[in-house]
Amino acid sequence: MPGSGNLPRDAAPLALDVPARLAAIDQKKLRAYRLERLRAELRRRDYMGCLLGDPINIRYATGSRNLGIWTMHAPSRWAFVPTEGPVILFEFTSAKHVNDGIETIAEIRPCTPWIYFLAGPRCEEKAELWAAEIADLVMHHGGNNRRLAIDRLEPMGAQRLAKLGIELHDAQAAIEDARLVKSAEEIAALRLSMAVCDVAIHRMRAALRPGITENQLWAVLHEVNIAHDGEWIESRLLTSGPRTNPWFQESGNRVIAAGDLVACDTDMVGPLGYLADISRSWVCPGKKPSDEQRRLYAIAQEQVEFNMGIIKPGLGFREFAEKCWPVPEEFLPNRYMMMVHGVGLVDEYPSIAYARDFKDWGYDGVFAENMVVSVESYIGEVGGQEGVKLEQEVLVTATGVEPLSKAPFTDALVV
Numbered sequence: 098m099p100g101s102g103n104l105p106r107d108a109a110p111l112a113l114d115v116p117a118r119l120a121a122i123d124q125k126k127l128r129a130y131r132l133e134r135l136r137a138e139l140r141r142r143d144y145m146g147c148l149l150g151d152p153i154n155i156r157y158a159t160g161s162r163n164l165g166i167w168t169m170h171a172p173s174r175w176a177f178v179p180t181e182g183p184v185i186l187f188e189f190t191s192a193k194h195v196n197d198g199i200e201t202i203a204e205i206r207p208c209t210p211w212i213y214f215l216a217g218p219r220c221e222e223k224a225e226l227w228a229a230e231i232a233d234l235v236m237h238h239g240g241n242n243r244r245l246a247i248d249r250l251e252p253m254g255a256q257r258l259a260k261l262g263i264e265l266h267d268a269q270a271a272i273e274d275a276r277l278v279k280s281a282e283e284i285a286a287l288r289l290s291m292a293v294c295d296v297a298i299h300r301m302r303a304a305l306r307p308g309i310t311e312n313q314l315w316a317v318l319h320e321v322n323i324a325h326d327g328e329w330i331e332s333r334l335l336t337s338g339p340r341t342n343p344w345f346q347e348s349g350n351r352v353i354a355a356g357d358l359v360a361c362d363t364d365m366v367g368p369l370g371y372l373a374d375i376s377r378s379w380v381c382p383g384k385k386p387s388d389e390q391r392r393l394y395a396i397a398q399e400q401v402e403f404n405m406g407i408i409k410p411g412l413g414f415r416e417f418a419e420k421c422w423p424v425p426e427e428f429l430p431n432r433y434m435m436m437v438h439g440v441g442l443v444d445e446y447p448s449i450a451y452a453r454d455f456k457d458w459g460y461d462g463v464f465a466e467n468m469v470v471s472v473e474s475y476i477g478e479v480g481g482q483e484g485v486k487l488e489q490e491v492l493v494t495a496t497g498v499e500p501l502s503k504a505p506f507t508d509a510l511v512v
Contacts, residue, residue: 127282145239146179228257290367331364342484355383376488
């Protein structure tokens with residue numbers, strides 16, 4: 098089995114020295130690499146720069162984080178990144194100090210939020226002031242180039258920038274392409290996040306006993322992540338028994354019984370904001386796994402390991418889809434939405450479709466060395482009692498892939 102990364106069940110560490118691991122990562126070098134990657138993509142598209150409002154994109158470009166979850170739904174801080182010139186962060190006045198020591202940011206200005214929560218009936222007034230300041234920066238740093246890339250912007254702001262002569266473009270393609278290939282420092286950060294995740298997986302397996310609820314088991318992942326300087330979980334994907342099929346139900350108060358299949362997808366944003374995205378499926382102790390559970394698990398494992406084995410630099414996404422493991426017909430209706438997706442600060446480009454789905458939403462591209470991707474499988478029949486979710490996060494190397502997780506993949510409880 099190529100690169101299954103197996104360890105005995107009790108081999109995972111109970112804790113990690115996260116401060117020491119963080120100290121070993123040159124975070125200035127990490128930030129410089131990411132900023133230059135973004136600027137290279139902006140230059141390639143002839144943008145004068147970009148204005149970023151998505152907190153994930155602000156983090157990538159500058160290294161700054163502040164109220165990330167809140168600003169995902171309440172846009173109120175921005176990073177202005179000219180292709181040539183100083184990076185300016187628009188920050189809450191009372192929170193300027195959280196950016197101390199971040200050398201990628203040349204200037205911090207007070208933000209001018211115009212969301213209704215903060216501006217109320219003065220939204221239009223505040224939007225006018227905001228747009229005038231942004232337009233002035235574009236004209237000052239862009240010269241005759243008024244092509245500004247923006248990742249996320251509500252109509253009130255977009256309309257006012259357009260009226261001021263700013264040509265708006267979508268920044269997401271540029272920033273996703275920038276995030277595609279990881280530096281050595283980013284890979285070290287991803288390894289650290291996965292090491293924290295592996296500790297959590299170890300503790301979740303130890304906690305899995307009849308009588309625990311899905312939510313109680315899921316809470317172990319959160320506790321370990323936060324205790325090891327992690328940040329948040331992107332989803333609530335842990336289910337048991339009949340709730341494992343179909344996939345994408347969220348954890349609840351169901352009490353797990355002996356012999357229940359339990360499946361989870363970590364979606365864990367760990368230290369330095371990097372994602373650890375693996376899926377594991379177990380059988381709750383107290384009752385032997387059924388033949389059907391063994392069968393489903395073996396099929397899911399075969400899919401992930403086969404597809405891992407064909408990834409290499411230079412392989413096209415369409416070619417990969419055509420060569421990938423053929424999902425048996427009975428599992429196709431409930432198949433996972435994609436076979437592979439990129440990993441970085443969160444789920445990232447690319448998402449690789451099944452060959453049969455290429456006509457609807459697939460696109461081509463090429464695997465490259467130092468990409469990090471997650472290889473997915475979900476195996477469950479329509480109307481079936483249970484389903485198995487497996488996923489392995491891997492680093493694309495010069496010769497193939499390296500699994501980043503050491504959490505057992507061939508599970509002694511099932512296989």
